[in-house]
Amino acid sequence: MTGIITRTMATTMTKMSIALMLALSTSSVYAAQDNAYHHEAELSFLDSDDGGDGGDGLVNANYRYYFKAVEQADKPYALAGFFHQGSTVAARYATTDVEDLYNISGEYVFDSKWFIGAEVSRLNIEEDNYSSSPDSFTTYSANLGYFFTDHSALTLNYSRMSESESSSFASATYNSEAYISRDLDVFNLTYEHFISLQSTAGVMLTGKFTYSDDQYTINSSSTAIDNLGQVTIRDSKIYMGYNNYNLAINADWYINNAWSVGANVEQRYVDTSYNFSDTSFDNQGDNDQIDTYTGINTRYVWRFADVFSAKFSLDHSYFNGEYDNDSQTSFSVGINARF
Structure with a gap:
């Protein structure tokens, strides 16, 4: 029932967004003043069809403070922060039906144009939905x-993310202990370049290479006593290791300062190794696969007041994997304040 309601809402909102964006592009609206700003706050909602299976809506709240004023005139509104090239601090909160994300970050820009940054994120997950893994993760990031x-x-x-959790159970005839751990290291190298054009605002090109090492382990032991008093001891281990290599290219064409259309392609190579061992067996091996993601999008910023803007986005992505194919359409709407 929830999936049906979510898909119906997503379809209705998508139709409304397309109609609204067409209306805004063909009619004159209030000419907001593009004043410089230090504060930026945003509240948005995202929904997707998850390939037709229904999806959880995501509510997202952001705040960012710029230590020097950001000029937003005569440039794409969505890229004002990129052109700013100044120090910032930021906070974010996002929530779905099963997850809550808390994030704080900061970046300092030197006069030499070098910059450094740091970020801390905390993800809390409802334990009933993910009972076989830790129910919270803290990620620490640094960039240069x-x-x-x-x-x-x-x-x-x-x-870097490293989390562990232990659990135990005991009764008159059975007791068990389990230790679960996950370690994740991610390296990203990103290049961004904006190309100005005469007839339109320009094109934003982004290239990104990502390598990640993800290791997941469950060690467990149990002791059981049957009706005859026979004791059975069982030790087991589950290990999954993933080496991921991702190469992504994005291009966003800004038709004007408010409206853009874009496309992206990403190829992912995954090297998976596993080891399932028990008292009576040991199974280990590895597997390689190559997956490709492609997508298109359109985004619009409606500056209906000097401080406030409405933001709309529509994305469609397609996943082409060695073992599965899927597609997804998502829609986002939000209110942005700059002052």
Whole structure:
């Protein structure tokens, strides 16, 4: 029932968004003043069809403070922060039916155009939905980068997440203990470059290479006593390791400062190793696969007041994997305040 309601809402909202965006592009609206700002706050809602299976809506709240004023006139509104090239601090909260995300971050830009940043994220998950893994994760990130020009930047980012959890159960005839751990290391190298055009605002190009090492382990032991008093001891281990290599290219064409259309392609190579061992057997091996993601999108920013803007986005993505194919359409609407 929930899935049906979610899909119906997503379809209705998508039709409304397309109609609204067409109306805004063909009619004159209030001419908001593009004043410089230090504060930016945003509240948005995202929904997707998850390939037709229904999806959980995501509510997202962001706040960012810029230490020097951001000029937003004569440039795409969505890229004002990129062109700013100044120090910032930010906070974020996002929630779905089963997850809550808390995030704080900061970035300092030197006069030499080098910049450094740090970020901490906490993800809480409802334990009933993910009972075989830790119910919360904390990720620490650091980045180093350089602004080559007013329109280009190179960023190297490293993220680390390490969580563990133990559980136990005991009764008159049975007791068990389990230790669950997950360690994730991620390296990102990102290059961003904006190309100005004469007839339209320009094109934003982004290239990203990502490597991640993800290791997941469950060690468990149990002791059982049957009706005859016979004792059975069982020890087992589950290990899954993933080495991921991702290469992604995105291009967003800004028809004007408010409206953009874009496309992206990403190829992912995954090297998986596993080891399932028990008192009576041991099974281990590895597997390789290559998956491809492609997508298109359109985004619109309606500046209906000097401070407030409405933001709309529509995305469609397609997943082409070695063992599965899928597609997804998502829609987002939000209110943005800059002052």
